[in-house]
Amino acid sequence: MVTFTLNGTELEVKEGTTLLEVARDQGIEIPTLCYHEEMSTYGACRLCLVEVVRRDWPSIQPACLYPAREGIEVNTDTERVRKSRKILLELYLARSPESQVIIDLAKEYGIRDTRFKLKESERSECILCGLCVRACAEISKRHAISFAHRGSKRMIQTPFEELADTCVGCQACAFVCPTGVIKIDEAD
Amino acid sequence: MEQETITRVASIKEPSEVAAIREQCKAALERRKICFRVCAGTACIAGGSLEVYEELKKQIQQRGINVDVELLFEGGETEAGASTSGCHGFCQMGPLVRVEPQGTFYNKVKVENVPDIIAATLEEQGVVEDLLFENKDGSRATIEKEVPFYAGQKRIVLGGCGTINPEDIRNYFAVDGYKALAKCLTEMTPEDVVEEVKKSGLRGRGGGGFPTGRKWESALKAVGRPKYIICNADEGDPGAFMDRSLIEGNPQLVIEGMIISAYGVGAKYGVVYVRAEYPLAVTRLFKAIDQAREYGLLGENIMGTGFDFDIEVFQGAGAFVCGESSALRASIEGLPGEPTAKYDHATDKGLWEKPTVLNNVESFANIPIIINHGADCYASMGTEKSKGTKVFSLVGNIVNTGLIEVEMGTTLRKIIFEIGGGIPDDKPFKAVQTGGPSGGCLPADKLDMPVDFDQLTEAGSMMGSGGMIVMDEGACVVNVAKYFIEFCNDESCGKCISCRDGSAALLNILERICEGEGREEDLETMEDLCHAIDDASMCGLGTSLPNPVLSTLHYFRDEYLAHIKDKNCPAKVCKPLFTYEVITDNCKMCGLCFRNCPSDAVIWKKKEVAEIIQDKCVKCGICKEVCKFDAVE
Ligand SMILES: Cc1cc2nc3c(=O)[nH]c(=O)nc-3n(C[C@H](O)[C@H](O)[C@H](O)COP(=O)(O)O)c2cc1C
Ligand code: SF4
Numbered sequence: 001m002v003t004f005t006l007n008g009t010e011l012e013v014k015e016g017t018t019l020l021e022v023a024r025d026q027g028i029e030i031p032t033l034c035y036h037e038e039m040s041t042y043g044a045c046r047l048c049l050v051e052v053v054r055r056d057w058p059s060i061q062p063a064c065l066y067p068a069r070e071g072i073e074v075n076t077d078t079e080r081v082r083k084s085r086k087i088l089l090e091l092y093l094a095r096s097p098e099s100q101v102i103i104d105l106a107k108e109y110g111i112r113d114t115r116f117k118l119k120e121s122e123r124s125e126c127i128l129c130g131l132c133v134r135a136c137a138e139i140s141k142r143h144a145i146s147f148a149h150r151g152s153k154r155m156i157q158t159p160f161e162e163l164a165d166t167c168v169g170c171q172a173c174a175f176v177c178p179t180g181v182i183k184i185d186e187a188d
Numbered sequence: 189m190e191q192e193t194i195t196r197v198a199s200i201k202e203p204s205e206v207a208a209i210r211e212q213c214k215a216a217l218e219r220r221k222i223c224f225r226v227c228a229g230t231a232c233i234a235g236g237s238l239e240v241y242e243e244l245k246k247q248i249q250q251r252g253i254n255v256d257v258e259l260l261f262e263g264g265e266t267e268a269g270a271s272t273s274g275c276h277g278f279c280q281m282g283p284l285v286r287v288e289p290q291g292t293f294y295n296k297v298k299v300e301n302v303p304d305i306i307a308a309t310l311e312e313q314g315v316v317e318d319l320l321f322e323n324k325d326g327s328r329a330t331i332e333k334e335v336p337f338y339a340g341q342k343r344i345v346l347g348g349c350g351t352i353n354p355e356d357i358r359n360y361f362a363v364d365g366y367k368a369l370a371k372c373l374t375e376m377t378p379e380d381v382v383e384e385v386k387k388s389g390l391r392g393r394g395g396g397g398f399p400t401g402r403k404w405e406s407a408l409k410a411v412g413r414p415k416y417i418i419c420n421a422d423e424g425d426p427g428a429f430m431d432r433s434l435i436e437g438n439p440q441l442v443i444e445g446m447i448i449s450a451y452g453v454g455a456k457y458g459v460v461y462v463r464a465e466y467p468l469a470v471t472r473l474f475k476a477i478d479q480a481r482e483y484g485l486l487g488e489n490i491m492g493t494g495f496d497f498d499i500e501v502f503q504g505a506g507a508f509v510c511g512e513s514s515a516l517r518a519s520i521e522g523l524p525g526e527p528t529a530k531y532d533h534a535t536d537k538g539l540w541e542k543p544t545v546l547n548n549v550e551s552f553a554n555i556p557i558i559i560n561h562g563a564d565c566y567a568s569m570g571t572e573k574s575k576g577t578k579v580f581s582l583v584g585n586i587v588n589t590g591l592i593e594v595e596m597g598t599t600l601r602k603i604i605f606e607i608g609g610g611i612p613d614d615k616p617f618k619a620v621q622t623g624g625p626s627g628g629c630l631p632a633d634k635l636d637m638p639v640d641f642d643q644l645t646e647a648g649s650m651m652g653s654g655g656m657i658v659m660d661e662g663a664c665v666v667n668v669a670k671y672f673i674e675f676c677n678d679e680s681c682g683k684c685i686s687c688r689d690g691s692a693a694l695l696n697i698l699e700r701i702c703e704g705e706g707r708e709e710d711l712e713t714m715e716d717l718c719h720a721i722d723d724a725s726m727c728g729l730g731t732s733l734p735n736p737v738l739s740t741l742h743y744f745r746d747e748y749l750a751h752i753k754d755k756n757c758p759a760k761v762c763k764p765l766f767t768y769e770v771i772t773d774n775c776k777m778c779g780l781c782f783r784n785c786p787s788d789a790v791i792w793k794k795k796e797v798a799e800i801i802q803d804k805c806v807k808c809g810i811c812k813e814v815c816k817f818d819a820v821e
C-alpha cells in the first residue's frame with residue numbers, strides 16, 4: 001500500500017494503481033482519449049495530464065500511466081495542467097477540425113477555435129490514440145491493425161483499405177474508436 | 189622472456205600477465221624505428237588514405253625494409269613501417285600522416301607525395317615542408333601540438349584515436365590497455381569500482397549528464413538477475429560523429445570500459461547498440477570483440493578470475509529516437525523502437541525487465557582512464573559539477589571543423605576562436621547551436637561562458653551529446669529554428685500529440701514567418717505551445733524539441749520581429765523578405781554582376797550603373813558575391 005495526497009485528500013491505495021484509476025474511483029474527472037479500462041495503457045493522447053509533486057519537484061505527468069507513489073502530492077486541476085491541456089485541445093482541433101467528439105471536448109474547456117494550423121496531409125479524424133490497435137490485439141487477439149511511419153506521417157494501417165486476412169470483422173476497433181473514424185461496411 | 193613471442197595468442201590466465209604483455213607489445217612496436225601512421229578514419233579513407241598507406245608500405249619495402257608487423261612481435265626489428273589509426277579529428281585536412289616517433293604531422297597527403305615523405309624521413313632526417321600544416325601567417329607547424337587546432341585541446345579520451353592501430357589489440361596493450369581492468373580484478377571489489385567512478389564525478393556523455401557512479405550503484409544493489417550493460421552508440425544527431433570516431437579509433441577502450449562496468453555492477457551480458465549506417469565502426473567493433481575474446485578478456489572466466497561477461501553487437505535501424513533509453517531497449521527486445529513511459533529505474537527493470545546499465549560510448553571510454561589515474565586526478569579536471577573532458581564535433585561556419593576534446597569549463601570562445609580558428613573570412617560570429625537538434629542557440633554574449641552541463645542548461649541550451657554548430661552572420665535564426673524543428677518532427681516517433689502535431693504546428697508558424705506572413709502574436713503563441721510540448725511529451729525528444737525555438741526567441745527576438753513587422757530577413761536568407769539592390773554610389777559600372785547573373789535580372793551597359801530588376805531576380809546573391817566594390821546590398 002502507498003499513501004499519497006490527491007487534490008488535498010490523503011489516500012491509501014494498492015501499489016501499482018495508476019493515478020487515473022484512483023481519481024476515477026474518487027469521482028474526480030480527468031479527460032482521456034486513449035484510455036480504456038479493458039486494455040493496456042499507451043499514453044498517446046496526453047489529455048490526462050496532472051501535476052505531481054515528488055520530492056519537492058513539481059512535474060506534469062499522464063495520470064493513466066503514472067503510478068501512485070508514496071508521499072507524492074497530486075493535483076488534477078492546476079493552472080499549469082489547464083494551460084497545457086488547452087493547448088493540446090487546440091492541437092486536436094487543428095488535427096481533426098471536423099470531429100464532433102473533439103469539438104465538444106474542446107468546448108468544455110472553453111475552446112472554440114485553434115491558433116494552430118496543420119497541413120492537409122497532417123489532418124485526420126484519426127487521433128492516433130491506438131485504441132483500435134490494442135483492441136484488435138488484446139481483445140480480438142488478431143493483430144490486424146498497426147501503426148505505420150513516424151512523425152507527422154504516422155498513420156493507422158487498418159485492414160479495411162486492403163482487407164487483411166487476419167481481420168475477422170469483429171468490429172472491436174470500430175467500437176473503441178473515440179472519434180468514430182473507423183466505419184465498417186456491414187456488407188463486407 | 190625478451191624473445192618470447194606473442195603472435196600466437198594465449199588466453200590471459202591471470203591479471204598480472206597484462207603487464208608482461210604490455211611490455212612485450214611496447215617493445216615489439218618500438219623495434220620499428222619509424223612508423224608512418226596513416227589516418228584510416230571514415231573521412232580520410234574517403235579522401236584516399238588507404239592508397240597512401242599501401243603506397244607507403246610498397247615503397248618502404250622497395251628499399252629492402254621488411255614492413256611485416258608480425259616480424260616485430262616475433263622479436264625482429266625494422267627500420268621503418270606503416271600503420272593505420274582512427275580519426276585524428278581534423279578530417280578537413282585529411283588524409284593525415286604522422287611520422288613517429290618524431291611526430292611530424294603531414295596533411296592533405298596524396299599518393300604522389302609518398303616518395304618525398306619517405307625520402308625526407310629516411311634519407312634526409314628532414315620534413316616535407318609543403319605538406320606541413322600552414323598557419324594563417326604562412327608559417328608551418330611541424331607536429332600536431334603546434335597546430336592551433338590541437339594546441340588548445342586536452343585529448344585524453346581521444347588520446348588513442350589517431351595514435352594506435354584500432355584493428356590490433358596489441359597496439360592497445362602497448363598503451364596501458366586492459367591495465368585498468370587488471371587492476372579492478374585484482375585490487376578492487378565491485379563496490380570499490382563503483383565508489384571510484386562515483387568519486388570521479390563522471391556524468392553521462394550521451395546527453396542527460398546523469399552521474400554514472402550513481403547509476404552503477406543502483407545497478408550493483410539491484411536484486412534481479414542477470415544484469416545487463418548496454419553501450420549506446422546510436423548517435424543520430426546530424427553532424428555528430430563523436431561516438432563513431434571513438435569506436436573506429438579505439439574500440440578496445442570502450443570495450444574495457446564496459447567490462448569494468450560489468451564487473452562493478454555484476455553484469456553477465458553486454459550489448460553495443462550501434463547504428464548500422466556506421467559500417468566501419470561496426471567492422472572494427474566486431475574485430476575488437478573477437479580479439480578481446482581470444483585474449484580471454486571477454487567470455488567465461490575472464491583473466492582466470494572466474495568473472496564472466498560477454499558482449500553482443502546490435503545494429504540499430506538508425507532512427508534518431510532509438511537512442512532514447514526506453515526506445516533502445518524496446519528495439520533490442522524486437523518491439524517497435526518507440527519510447528515508453530518508465531517509472532521503474534532501468535537499473536532495476538531495464539532490458540528484459542532486468543537490471544540494466546545504459547551508458548554512452550564516451551562515458552564508457554572514460555572509465556579505464558578514471559581507474560588508471562584515480563578518481564581524484566580525474567576530478568581535478570573540469571568544473572565543480574562537470575568533471576573531466578568532453579568531446580565535441582565542431583561544424584558549421586568555422587575554419588577548423590572536426591572532432592575535438594577539451595576540459596570541461598573551456599569557454600566557447602576558446603573552442604570556436606582558438607581551436608576552431610574562428611569564422612571563415614573573418615565574418616562576425618552570430619550564434620552557436622549546442623546539444624544537437626534539440627539544443628539551443630547561444631549568441632555572442634555567451635562566448636565567454638565556460639562550457640559544462642549546468643551552464644549550458646542555464647543558458648537555455650544543453651550539452652546533448654556534444655554537437656556544436658557555429659553560425660556566422662549569414663545565418664537566419666528563424667530559419668535555423670525551422671530546420672531543427674523540421675528534423676524533430678521527422679524523427680518524432682509520432683506517439684504523443686504534443687510532440688508530433690505540436691512540432692508540425694510550430695513548423696507551420698515558423699514557415700509562415702519566413703514567408704513574410706508572420707503576425708506579432710505568433711511569438712507568444714509559439715512560447716505557449718513550446719511549454720505545452722515540454723510538459724506533455726513522453727520522452728526527451730519531445731520535452732527538448734522546443735529548445736531551438738525558445739532559445740532563439742529569447743536571444744534573437746528582434747530578428748523574429750524584423751521578419752514579422754518590417755518584413756525583412758536581416759541575414760538575407762528568407763527569400764520573400766529581402767531584395768538585392770545596386771548602391772549607385774559604389775557601382776564602378778564594371779558589369780560583373782550583369783555577366784554572372786543566372787537569371788538575366790541585371791540591366792547594365794558600358795559606363796552605366798547596373799540595376800536589378802526585382803521581378804526577374806531569384807535572389808541567388810551571386811551579384812553581391814562577385815561585385816568587387818560592395819555595390820550590391
Ligand atoms: C531522442 C533521444 C535520442 C538519444 N540518442 C542518444 C544517442 O544517440 N546516444 C546516447 O548515448 N544517448 C542518447 N540519448 C540519451 C539516452 O536516452 C541515455 O540518456 C544515455 O544513453 C545514457 O547514457 P549516459 O548516462 O552515459 O549519457 C538520447 C535521448 C533522447 C531523448
Ligand atoms: S482509428 Fe480511431 S481508435 Fe484507431 S487510432 Fe485512430 S482514432 Fe484511435
Ligand code: SF4
Pocket residue numbers: 509526527528679680681682683684685687688725726727728729730731
Ligand atoms: S515525445 Fe515524441 S518521440 Fe517521444 S514518445 Fe512522444 S511522440 Fe515519441
Ligand code: SF4
Pocket residue numbers: 770774775776777778779780781782792797798814815816817818819820
Ligand atoms: S559588379 Fe558591382 S560595380 Fe560592377 S556593375 Fe555590378 S554593382 Fe556595379
Ligand code: SF4
Pocket residue numbers: 768784785786787788789790800801804805806807808809810811812
Ligand atoms: S541576386 Fe542573383 S538573380 Fe538577383 S540580380 Fe543578383 S545575380 Fe541576378
Ligand code: FES
Pocket residue numbers: 031032033034035042043044045046047048049062063064065
Ligand atoms: S489517457 Fe493518458 S495519455 Fe491518453
Ligand code: FES
Pocket residue numbers: 227228229230231232233274275276277278279280282283284
Ligand atoms: S578521418 Fe582522418 S582525421 Fe578524421
